[in-house]
């Protein structure tokens with residue numbers, strides 16, 4: 001846990017969506033959690049596709065210092081190009097005139113994400129011995145300048161090395177091999193836990209992945225989205241699938257954001 | 273740390289400031305009550321009680337028919353509720369949720385620290401899938417902006433113009449300007465558009481792509497005609 005920063009504002013930056021109302025919700029939820037801690041003088045959200053925009057949110061900042069935390073799953077086009085451009089950032093720390101901005105790494109690449117993945121896996125298949133479970137961490141794959149595939153492979157390596165008892169731990173993707181659609185041949189245990197490595201429950205985790213897994217025959221309607229996670233386990237190919245909501249909806253992600261700020265202070269903060 | 277935005281909001285309220293967007297604000301005990309303008313004369317007992325900024329954020333996410341509202345300044349905030357907020361901090365948060373950045377845009381514009389960014393400057397800095405917006409023609413921009421940003425779609429004042437000098441011919445003067453009265457005068461807070469929004473950016477991309485497609489279709493047709501198989 002970090003110590004209070006009464007002279008610092010916090011901005012969580014999400015992608016947001018003009019079509020999908022669920023896209024920005026986790027970012028708002030994590031902002032609410034951090035706001036309630038009182039650690040920062042102010043806590044705001046900003047979005048690429050929703051209001052307030054990154055240019056607008058800077059006007060809301062009243063503090064001499066602001067931490068900007070990308071609520072993204074990996075480094076990529078948004079964290080390296082769009083966010084710095086829209087905020088006018090020139091590096092890790094930028095003097096913007098009315099405030100000094102510190103730009104942290106995206107939340108998804110912090111080592112604490114491993115803890116969240118294991119917690120999600122344990123919750124979704126509660127009571128099932130891990131030795132009878134395969135764990136699949138699923139991502140999109142083939143993104144434009146997107147390192148999410150690497151972020152997932154890293155997590156898989158870390159969890160394997162921890163020897164926590166899973167029959168196997170593998171990565172799979174929607175659009176590149178190993179394909180999530182091939183889950184039945186990629187895994188061998190009677191129970192298969194699938195955790196989407198996404199920041200929000202968007203169309204991918206509500207609709208596309210359930211279809212690729214064979215849980216749904218066609219994309220479900222928006223109103224029944226949450227049902228996807230309530231009907232575990234799914235019995236398919238003589239096995240049980242336990243499907244989790246996106247890792248970014250885990251409430252503990254707010255703590256990972258604070259961890260990411262602590263990491264910034266340790267590794268990058270200029271001496272006062 | 274004292275917030276300059278909160279103190280300006282306090283001065284505005286002290287001067288009787290009571291209106292922003294579709295919302296009216298009235299003092300209530302030591303706190304504030306918010307309701308939709310359409311409910312100003314409704315019996316409070318007939319309105320659904322809300323008691324937190326977060327509840328207002330959720331309310332503002334949907335229109336009366338249950339459709340997602342990605343644009344908070346669209347004139348379709350549902351009515352039929354009354355929100356009680358205990359103090360200035362929760363009122364500030366509620367206003368930031370109902371009309372994101374509206375207070376900050378207004379105050380920074382009033383004190384001269386924020387200015388509007390022209391359509392050309394916004395489009396020309398885009399990259400990736402939005403880079404093509406830089407190819408929009410002046411006439412396309414004019415008709416896109418007048419058909420997207422009018423008061424029936426968005427209550428914001430369009431303070432940016434085409435290129436820093438060329439105004440929008442299709443709008444009445446009060447759509448492209450805002451009163452510059454200080455918070456201490458308590459006048460309704462105008463919703464300002466200083467940077468065009470992602471919805472307009474997306475629509476500009478569609479406009480350009482559609483035109484490019486029809487140009488390339490026409491070129492192909494002409495070529496086919498010139499060299500019949």
Ligand code: SF4
Nearest residue numbers: 421426465468469472
């Ligand atoms: S560009 Fe501005 S004025 Fe036009 S619709 Fe978007 S927010 Fe409203």
